[in-house]
Amino acid sequence: MKKTKISEIKVFAPATAANLACGFDVFGLALAAPGDFVQMRLNNSHAIRILKISGDHGMLSMNPDENTVSVSVRALLDKLEIKQGFDIILRKKMPLGSGMGSSAASAVAGVFAANQLLGQPFSKTELVRFAMEGERIACGSAHADNVGPSMLGGICLVRSNDPLDIISLPVPPQLFVVLVHPHINVLTRDSRAVLPAAVPLKAATSQWANTAAFVAGLFNNDYSLIGKSVVDHVAEPHRARLIPGFDEVKKAALENGALACSISGSGPSVFALVKGEAGCQKLARAMRKGFSSLNIGSEVYISRVNKKGVSIV
Amino acid sequence: MKKTKISEIKVFAPATAANLACGFDVFGLALAAPGDFVQMRLNNSHAIRILKISGDHGMLSMNPDENTVSVSVRALLDKLEIKQGFDIILRKKMPLGSGMGSSAASAVAGVFAANQLLGQPFSKTELVRFAMEGERIACGSAHADNVGPSMLGGICLVRSNDPLDIISLPVPPQLFVVLVHPHINVLTRDSRAVLPAAVPLKAATSQWANTAAFVAGLFNNDYSLIGKSVVDHVAEPHRARLIPGFDEVKKAALENGALACSISGSGPSVFALVKGEAGCQKLARAMRKGFSSLNIGSEVYISRVNKKGVSIV
Helix, strand or coil: CCCCCCCEEEEEEEEEEECCCCCCCCEEEEEEEEEEEEEEEEECCCCEEEEEEECCCCCCCCCCCCCHHHHHHHHHHHHHCCCCEEEEEEEECCCCCCCCCHHHHHHHHHHHHHHHHCCCCCCHHHHHHHHHHHHHHHHCCCCCCCHHHHHHCCEEEEEEECCEEEEEECCCCCEEEEEEEECCCCCHHHHHHCCCCEEEHHHHHHHHHHHHHHHHHHHCCCHHHHHHHCCCCCCHHHHHHHCCCHHHHHHHHHHCCCCEEEECCCCCCEEEEEECCCCHHHHHHHHHHHHHCCCCCEEEEEEEECCCCCEEC | CCCCCCCEEEEEEEEEEECCHHHCCCEEEEEEEEEEEEEEEEECCCCEEEEEEECCCCCCCCCCCCCHHHHHHHHHHHHHCCCCEEEEEEEECCCCCCCCCHHHHHHHHHHHHHHHHCCCCCCHHHHHHHHHHHHHHHHCCCCCCCHHHHHHCCEEEEEEECCEEEEEECCCCCEEEEEEEECCCCCHHHHHHCCCCEEEHHHHHHHHHHHHHHHHHHHCCCHHHHHHHCCCCCCHHHHHHHCCCHHHHHHHHHHCCCCEEEECCCCCCEEEEEECCCCHHHHHHHHHHHHHCCCCCEEEEEEEECCCCCEEC
């Protein structure tokens, strides 16, 4: 169904928490905020131009061949085999290198905006693979655990990246996410490097029992089971060493009512899952204190799971 | 709630297929048949006596300290801190050492029968841990992936053996199981020995993506997703070598409409999951042919998933 073309659009793509402890490289969920805003308009050249980037502290390239937002749009155009120019303004309203899916949000916002301006030739699900090309230049591999939930919203299971198979999971109504971003730098490269090449069979078995149990917990609105299953025997023991204060922050979260607490993506952000909104502020303060006691500043984001995903502003 | 005591009972505990490919050590399902029959009555001594065992070709011990059926009953009595004698007749109507949960079925039948004769002090779920003591003497470790479904019926996820945490999963209405038992011997010891001590991270990640997807498939009655997710990157590649003809049997199953096909438990039985009953007979013939072409005899069991589990006959 071809829609009427518009010439300019502004969209928002949310931040995401990937892995969710047990589901290394396979689970991700979308936050209500923060996220990236992309303003895009058709131009009469055949060039994709990045006019402006704000909120990145000068860290991102304005070169359209090097920026995730434009590379993703180019992948979309290549698939359509058309030439079309776009002018892009990217407003990053979320931290980079935070483990919150910053590059994914930009890519998702880019392809979603371009798809709207082109009359929606693709569904959201189809757009995921173009946004994954943005992940490829940002992270070295085309994976969907952040792109999927930023695009589709909700909680996603990436069963396979190639061929792409994403399953949307149910979101229990009382599930809240508290995400604390500490002001430290952890390079994705380093957090990949500390991972073991192989997982002891026993730890691996626990992990696949827990991913299965997490899904059952989501379908059954079983918050207790969600809490028990969102644990990580594989990546967290290694990556926690890269995040000063992680053990204290996690302890504080669990002592203050969190169902579960672990590293968001490759870190350094730390997320907690919570049943109900009531205790979230107190929980967030306790988690931040774990960092501030080491003189590490942080900001916190409290939200329901964002079931909508990327959207027009 | 204490029920009226009866002095004699006959029960049936079904065979089970554990692992279900992706879920090594964590998934299991119950078959309608075959299974074990146990006849039990209270006696006036304090002794647990095995009066007779049939169908075991003389392979099982009549010594109550060495037989899974009696050891499990003793674990139950120890928990109650009572002394009570039982006379037990065990009729094995299923093959031993087949990867169909033979020792688990005997243990489940034993504790379920004893619990009935004692006025049901325990729920079925509570009985699982006693039956696991039978598994401990039969296999060396107390695991629940066969005991769970034989007791509770349906498809079980054993999230953890200790502390025990079993989750009953939904059973899609059109799901059928074709299980072929080839007449070859594979020792559980050997099928454990071929397993690697560690799993490459990439294979492990696929595995926990697939256990999660399998659960989503069961909740959504998504047979296609069930088929895609019931694959095994961890145990099957190693254990298949112990089963002559496995590759041909699996190929035959998939070519004849199976959603998925893999090794039942530690083998040598091979199971296929099928949507609908219509094609099961043809599928079963094709699978058996894979064995018979190597002059290996087999028998086949076709059934829905048994949602009832152990029951009074």
